[in-house]
Amino acid sequence: MSILILAEHDNVSIKTTTLNTIGAAVKIGGDIDIVVIGSNCGVVAEAASKISNVNKVILADAEHLKHQTAEEIAPIIVDLAKSYSHILAPATTFGKNALPRAAALLDMQQISDIISVESVDTFKRPVYAGNAIATVQSSDSIKLITVRSTGFDAVDATGGSAEIENYSVGAAVNLSKFIKQEFTKSERPELSSAKIVVSGGRGVGSKENFDLIEKLADKLGAAIGASRAAVDAGYVPNDYQVGQTGKIVAPDLYIAIGISGAIQHLAGMKDSKVIVAINKDEDAPIFSIADYGLVADLFDAVPELEEKL
Amino acid sequence: MKILVPIKRVVDYNVKVRVKSDGSAIELANVKMSINPFDEIAVEEAVRLKESGKVSEIVVVTIASEKGQEQIRTAMAIGADRGILVKTDAAIDLGGVEPLSVAKTLKALIDKENPDLVIMGKQAIDDDSNQTGQMLAALLGWAQGTFASKLDIDGDKITVTREVDGGLETLELCSPAIITTDLRLNEPRYAKLPDIMKAKKKPLEIIEPSDLGLDYSVRMKIVNIAEPQPRKGGIKVDNVDDLIDKLKNEARVI
């Protein structure tokens, strides 16, 4: 087997989701190469070359690759594909955007969001918001796969010494133009890889009240998450959404506050090690999956918890 | 300007699905079916563009059994003008019509219909693949604006704001383009009774995949479907002190 990993990075540093994706590649077995596509991203290639289990780093560096649009990435993957049996990307908005475009150009049926490797051609993936797990077997000659990072351990970011090969990038496709980015700035740990996540829902009631959640999160060194209802209501930015159609998290501790526990929300957090729910409705469905449930008004319980920790 | 909106018939998002006892498929008998919520958002967006005078015609397409007509009528009640059902008896949720087959079907229809824009859901809530829009864009060689929370059309200029893991990203796309919807793009309206009545009279064409030169061979075989390991329910704690004690001394996570 020869496996190509599409690295996720911001031209400066490599995202940990890439390390989990390599974790899945290790399970498949075989030589593992990484392609780094971006602009002025030599430092990323350097970092990639040090990741354990990596055989070779391919660096595709050009000005028009700066924003890593799917239209520009896909042709590069297509060009590299013939040397590989598997091409893996993280199942993040980056990987979900780019990989299917390459898969269609290669006439391959992508396998999305795998959570386990059964064999070189058979994988498990959640369907129906995680209410069922499908085992699927691919008959395609190249398997294009996105990997759910909570399903696989990250490999070590150090210990490797792979060679870096420069890829000669062709002309830009120029189908789309980057206008702007509005990224949420935060000193807190990243939601998808945090050890502790404190999430608020509609019950929190307003953007101002989300202060309570933030204080508790900061006390615990936690990342902040939210339900769709909290995002829709504008209490927090979109990238805080946990769930079927938001981010998937599996921290050691997940604290759900004022969240009812709709299946779409559970889909994003039910693999957390320990789940705490604080809700004033003792019949809220979230309690059926919580290890520790506290039936209480969050406006009393959360400040008290924050103070006593 | 003409817009094509592909929609999918899926199990309603409120239904808790069950796996058939032989592990071959999800039980779909007597289960409420609806338009995939993301596709409903796509229809709504197209209708709003039509209401603002920027769009002259909205064509909805679905690949489904005979019953897919129900979802086309619902989309027409929201405001779509015309419908095409590509009729198949293959499973459309899992192990039948795969995303790449859907993209190929849509490409064949687009070659005939020549729309200026395609708006579709980012993901279907049954197979959760999140592929079809990107694949269709690839097959057509068009630009893609995935996970859209805002869409502006100004003549030939398409500006789309995307919900990405870090926050928001805004792109300008060459026309024609594929847009896939995220939850915040709009809140779909409820169809009113008179519109539901009107929808019954709108043109709905039924074709077969073979009319487009396609068959739906399967490349990603379903070996088995299983319910996930159920999570054991826990306990209720009495108060905050009790909670802290359990987290520190029992779960040892803080």
Ligand SMILES: Cc1cc2nc3c(=O)[nH]c(=O)nc-3n(C[C@H](O)[C@H](O)[C@H](O)COP(=O)(O)OP(=O)(O)OC[C@H]3O[C@@H](n4cnc5c(N)ncnc54)[C@H](O)[C@@H]3O)c2cc1C
């Ligand atoms: C296509 C689709 C995709 C979706 N994707 C997602 C997704 O990815 N993530 C997601 O989260 N949702 C998603 N949803 C939405 C989901 O179905 C629910 O609507 C949503 O999760 C509800 O959010 P909530 O629990 O915050 O709000 P609610 O269900 O309104 O619950 C609020 C809870 O707060 C409690 N509460 C209120 N006041 C207090 C108080 N003072 N103290 C303590 N408790 C209080 C209430 O008892 C209640 O249980 C999706 C829906 C659809 C249709």
